[in-house]
Amino acid sequence: MTNTKRWLDELPLESHERELLLVGKSARPADGAIDANWRALCLALGTTAAAGAVASSAAANAVSASTAAASSVSASTAVSSSLAASKVAGTGLLLVVTKSLAVGVAVGFAVMGVGTVAVRLSANHQQPAASAKPVQAPTARQPSEAAMPAPMAPQADRIASSPVSLLAGASSSVPAPRERASASTPTLNPAIAPTTATPAAAASPEDKAASLLQQARELAELKRLIDSGATTEALRRLDKNFSTDAVSVLSEERDALYVQALARAQRHQEARSFARRFLVRYPHSPYFEAMRQLLGKE
């Protein structure tokens, strides 16, 4: 075998076989596929795998805050308190993503503090697995931009007009708080254990509230970019966000925005693939149906 030459070296220059071999050797996936695939892998691997040390630090903050807050709630009332807190915090979180970014919301953030957010995260972890919606494999293909539901991530317009309805809708039949990305979120593949974040020094509640507010502002700006058609810039910023802030309370909104941006950029295969991961990772998401619609209309 060692003396076997590559066929390409022996074929005549003008041969059709050579032409086909050359195109086969130089074939590449679509532009941006490598990054989009990596993003999807991040989701499937529990996010932290892809984000490295920065992600670990962010996850550690979320986990430690969640633990601290959960411990302050008595066992008998933990679930109900957490659910109530989650609605309040969720409302604040989603409101802050609206275009106005009102000062009152910021104050609300400060008052509520990250503690309530953390309690919400804690409640999410207590959510029984049985309540998860089954994920159906898509049957059709090629989503069109038109198939993409209206504004995904912060859903600013809908939230602005009816800030509570989205949350109410999510919990009307089953009081299921939205599942959030965290270091302990189950992975797509149960055989793969997510990387466990190591505890890091906890930031102050004020710092965390400020960080959340900043993230919410960034998401609102990203949504504005996508709505205006500047999808390339939006995707660039989202990619940067993934690498520097992989685990966040607002990961769900960010991930939904990413799918929307991909769809708007006509990168349908990537949008579809990412949407599938989204459904697995966020089975209680308010964007769940929107994602399913995207896949269903392919």
Added chain:
Amino acid sequence: MIARSSSLHSAGCCLEFEEIYRTHHDFVWRTLRRMGVGERDAMDAGQKVFLIAHRRLSTFDGRSTVKTWLCGIALRVASDYRRSATSRREVLVADTPCGASREADQLQRLEERERLAILDEVLSEMPVEQRAVFVLFELEELSGEEIAALLAVPEGTVRSRLRLARRAFSKSVTSRQSQSVRLAAGGGS
């Protein structure tokens, strides 16, 4: 990459895994595509390959290169894909070039896609054993020894499969060219 393999033993080396991913992504994608995974499913199949690789990273013993290790996973994923696609009665060959060519410079890409579609059709006519050897040797430039180890067959078998694959490839290409000539001459009804 081979030199780094020993350090891969410690699972959870995220940065190294990302390096592996970025280094070999295109290779994995091409292998999947040429081994029959449809264009629309290649992305998901590629993710599956790397998910498996991530899970098995701690068991990678460095006896092969990372590339051939990934290739082995990709071949199995492609095999599973072909089986499931067959059960779904899907057609696995020749992705139709999509209609994304709105810009002038897309014409060349369209031609490339057409050639790729022909390449996939030709490859799909080969027995899968010959196809694997042909793809890995001629397109991905793995050595005969690597292919033999990967497929767990003697090198002589690799050599004979390659010979048969080349013959089948040429025959198929010639047949298509003749058909094209007949069609161009108006006699291809």
